[in-house]
Amino acid sequence: MTSTPQERLRLIGREEPAAATAAAPSWVMNIDDSDSARDIIDALGVAAYLSGEQPHAVSVDIEHLKPDAPLRPDDARVLRTSDEDGTRATLSVGDGWTLRVVRRTNGTAVLNVSAVTEELAREVVEVCTKDATVEPESDASQVSMGFWHIGSHGPQRRERTITAAAWAEIDGNYGAQVGAAMRQLMAMRPDEVRGRLLLLHGPPGTGKTSALRALSREWADWCQVDCVLDPEVLFANPGYLMEVAIGVDTYDESKRRWRLLVLEDCDELIRGSAKESTGQGLSRLLNLTDGMLGQGRDVLVAITTNENLSRLHPAVVRPGRCLAQLEVGRLSNAEAAAWLERELGDRPRPAVGPDGMTLAELIAARDEHSRIQALPPGPPQGSGGYL
Numbered sequence: 001m002t003s004t005p006q007e008r009l010r011l012i013g014r015e016e017p018a019a020a021t022a023a024a025p026s027w028v029m030n031i032d033d034s035d036s037a038r039d040i041i042d043a044l045g046v047a048a049y050l051s052g053e054q055p056h057a058v059s060v061d062i063e064h065l066k067p068d069a070p071l072r073p074d075d076a077r078v079l080r081t082s083d084e085d086g087t088r089a090t091l092s093v094g095d096g097w098t099l100r101v102v103r104r105t106n107g108t109a110v111l112n113v114s115a116v117t118e119e120l121a122r123e124v125v126e127v128c129t130k131d132a133t134v135e136p137e138s139d140a141s142q143v144s145m146g147f148w149h150i151g152s153h154g155p156q157r158r159e160r161t162i163t164a165a166a167w168a169e170i171d172g173n174y175g176a177q178v179g180a181a182m183r184q185l186m187a188m189r190p191d192e193v194r195g196r197l198l199l200l201h202g203p204p205g206t207g208k209t210s211a212l213r214a215l216s217r218e219w220a221d222w223c224q225v226d227c228v229l230d231p232e233v234l235f236a237n238p239g240y241l242m243e244v245a246i247g248v249d250t251y252d253e254s255k256r257r258w259r260l261l262v263l264e265d266c267d268e269l270i271r272g273s274a275k276e277s278t279g280q281g282l283s284r285l286l287n288l289t290d291g292m293l294g295q296g297r298d299v300l301v302a303i304t305t306n307e308n309l310s311r312l313h314p315a316v317v318r319p320g321r322c323l324a325q326l327e328v329g330r331l332s333n334a335e336a337a338a339w340l341e342r343e344l345g346d347r348p349r350p351a352v353g354p355d356g357m358t359l360a361e362l363i364a365a366r367d368e369h370s371r372i373q374a375l376p377p378g379p380p381q382g383s384g385g386y387l
Helices: 037-045 047-051 120-130 167-173 177-188 206-219 238-246 274-278 282-292 333-344 359-366
Strands: 057-060 077-084 087-094 097-103 109-115 142-151 154-163 199-200 225-228 257-265 300-304 322-327
Touching: 037 077, 037 087, 037 097, 047 097, 057 120, 109 199, 142 206, 154 206, 154 238, 167 177, 167 206, 167 333, 177 206, 177 322, 199 206, 206 225, 206 257, 206 300, 238 257, 238 282, 282 300, 300 333, 333 359
Parallel strands: 142 225, 199 300, 199 322, 225 257, 257 300
Antiparallel strands: 057 109, 077 087, 087 097, 097 109, 142 154
16 A cells, blocks of 8 residues: 655645755644644644744733624735634734634634744734723622643643622621631731731631632732642642742832732641651742742732641741631531521521531522432531532
């Protein structure tokens, strides 16, 4: 069986480039019936970049896109289009540049430009994005939050919008002592910061995560909140830790903001045996909060844990290290009964035990009649989940 020589992928209608050299290698792509039209556009979109004809690339993500925004220069020549389930991909070319645009039905898009110079690539992006977006409607419950993780190309940060309640809306979900401490924390401003570690500990389902979401909203005007999705990797990888510690900075000091790094469920990192179980992890955490690594960086660290205070490493709770240390526990019998009366009104209410109830248990009791389920008889389920 003889094979057909493979031909280098190229854009039809473009002048054939000079023979590949060591600096601009040729490349081959195999295409079969599993590849979609979008896949072809993706491949053609990087052809000039891979060949070295257009060695400079710039990419940008766009949100709040106008429905009629063209997202290409007036003199662009459209070579390929694809529409798959409402996601439209377009490949266009111009003098010295190639533009790939993927436009989604949710009002977002991604632009990838390659060009003969970096200046030209940025110019094309600027032309495409000019007047292409609308100002989003003001909604105080929508808060920008960053998410860090280790990806295939190293540390990655993605910014997303989350929904966060105002503290006044959820204050009643917490006991009197916790609520008073939280109100003080929510009202804090940069010049009042003393200590860099915010520690929330207590049983699962007591509302630690909900409190941090509310904090991200209350501090939105002066503090950027970033959630680290893989904290065990963060403190095991010095390069990752350095990237997160440096963050996404600005050279304009007037626009520089504090940052709060959220590390959830870090029991192993801060319990009494942390030195033995996590190696340098605990030391690096403490170095980030008030050691050399943290110097000059306006970084706060919030940690949630299910561990009891007595089981935490003494270095973590050392005086002066914690900005706040909150035991977020169960609501007392009286507090839980008051919560159920407020939420259920005249509807039947479950009995509250002498130990009170967690927030998760209270919400489960409130929503019992609206829950759709078909489960065999068995022991009651635990109150897990993030609240």
